[in-house]
Amino acid sequence: MEDLFAARSQMALSLGFHIIFACIGMVMPFFMATSHYKYLKTGNPLYKDLTKAWSKGVAIFFVTGAVSGTMLSFELGLLWPEFMLHAGPIFGMPFSLEGTAFFIEAIALGFFLYGWDRFKPWFHWFTGVVVGVSGLASGILVVAANGWMNSPSGFEYVEGKFLNIDPVAALFNEAWFTQALHMTLAAFTATGFAVAGIHAYMILKGKYIDFHRKAFTIAILFGAVAALLQPISGDISAKDIAVRQPAKLAAMEAHFETSKAAPLIIGGIPDEEAKEVNYAIEIPGALSFLAHGDFEAEVIGLDQFPEEHHPPVAVVHYAFQIMVGLGMILVGLSLLYFFSTWKKKNWQAQSWFLWLFVLATPLGFIALEAGWTVTEVGRQPWIIYEIMLTKDAVTPIPGIKYSFFIFTAIYVSLAGIVSFLLYRQIKAVPATLAQKTMANVES
């Protein structure tokens, strides 16, 4: 295994792992705060149980997100020292602000988790909201740093030197808004559907239906609203990269040759040697329309870029198809949910309806990982777009593959333990509720 490939794999693995936990840690506090709000307003103890049950999930995911994030702040240097040497001072602004946001999140979480019956109820509720808001802020800031790699700004690049550095301009790079919007909605969609799916399963099992139904409703409302907004954000992103990173768009669409009235290619198997796509469905002019809002517009293809600067087409194309396909399924489910709430309330108790949501549990996260694959692999071979190549940034230390193997083992076992813990938490929910009911009866 080549060192560059090992380093890229380790980075991809670490990010792919971190993203899941970071998203849940960032979104679930909002579910928790909603349920907490309902409890404070209605006094229904089920909402209190739900808030507490979710807060345990938040604690598990927050810590896993925090340690994998700490890990990443070191890995940037361990794997890409040449990149960090130059990029650190330029795109450090979002990281230093993120440090603040994350610190506040950790403090607020301390207040929230340990604050039951200790503080005034609304102050306690407020600390839960702070967890969510600061988590969201740190997520947006980190994405802004990634945006800078896709759309470097805030410096002048003269003969290999980075001059006139302006960290504020780097923070507000051209990609940050579209990326942050898309990612935030994705986080809400993925987490909303994942949480709703788990509770739908528990409803199907038929125990503590009231509890799980309340949980399902809160989670799906967040997830479904975000899923319905996501296509709009996707369209903004597509129009943005059509101009800013045409090579990425070309790879997403396996669009090898520059052409007017370019077709939208759905599915298919890209043949990078022959520069064509086999077995695909083509919608004439649709790519031109999606990228530039005009069916006749010219869309730049990969032929405009030297071959050594092409991103891996097949991976990016497949990842893009997966993201969009799964996104559409979630849009469909969101419409179904709202339709049933509006017209056919009784559907929501039926098992086919619940099974659909159970099956959709992982889809949001698969789409999210696929989306990041599009962003990151689509940027290759650049680590800083059109400034620095990934292969020039990699660490000189040999044997990175061993590091990759070790960290893979660690991440796999962590993922295993977290799933195991979550399984036990979910299994234990009825048990704790049952104990409470017993205790209430006794008292």
Place this chain on the structure above:
Amino acid sequence: MLYVVIIFLCLALLMYVILGGADFGAGILEIFTPARMRSQLQDTTYKTIGPIWEANHMWLIIAIVILFVGFPSIYTTLSVHLHIPLALMLIGIIGRGTAFVFRHYDAYQDDMQKVYNFIFTYSSFITPFFLGLIFGAAVAGQIDPEAKGFYEAYIHPWFNFFSVSVGIFTVAICGFLASVFLVGEAKKSEVKAFVVRKAKLFIVFTVLTGGLVFAASIIDEVPLVGLLLTEWITIGTLVLATLAIIALWLNLKEGSKSLVRLLSGFVVTAILAAFGYHYFPDLIITKSGENLSLFNSAAIGKPIDTLAWALMIGSVFILPSLFYLLYSFQGNKMVEKK
């Protein structure tokens, strides 16, 4: 503005060593705790450290971010030449953080607890060891940016007597901080006697390993002893630290909770201050003598200025809420099981 950033860097490192150190120490103490006391100790640890432990570890992230934004060549030099101990420290950080939360949030108390405890205690030991080792390696003068061979470039800079002894010293300090901290929490006489005994043990251990660091610096020809003992300020600071240790020893059992804690914090701050003053502004001592300092590696200009502003604005939010957090949960009493 550079000085603002340097002050924050020192503050972050100090806070991490003291708060994070006490935190690591709690895990180290568990290794040395007989089975019958262990669950009481775990409960006390959780009650006292639980609410603030997430925040404790944020200091490390702050320090790292300051390094890579403000002093990129220091960050990358450490990353390249100390890749292996850094990676090992990361494994410790992951194991510890997750095991601490997992063991509390597992819905069932069964044999999995043994697994979590094992990971928690040993990673509590590994992490500060490598953290100290990295500090030691940075100033050991064995980092050679020109080195070609694998051993010379990536192993020797940290695999030497001096760096290892700084690692051991750091472990001792963590155990020291944690045991002194827990003395104030123990109410039951049996538990208190136990923690006091451990605290004394770790004081002895800290002094001995401190001696080891000096011995190692002579053997490895790290110019530490000679210089430390010729500067009046460092001598004064170290003398004060020694006096504080003696005062701590005498007051450990009867003294007030805040006095012993203050003294232990002072000891560690004084040791760090003496080292810091001695090396300032150098952070990495290289073989060739072309050291990387906080001045020559700083990204002067807008990067440092905006970093300073971000830190100052951030601290307006962080510090009051952090103090309120510490204040709110200081009243936690030790859970004593019958």
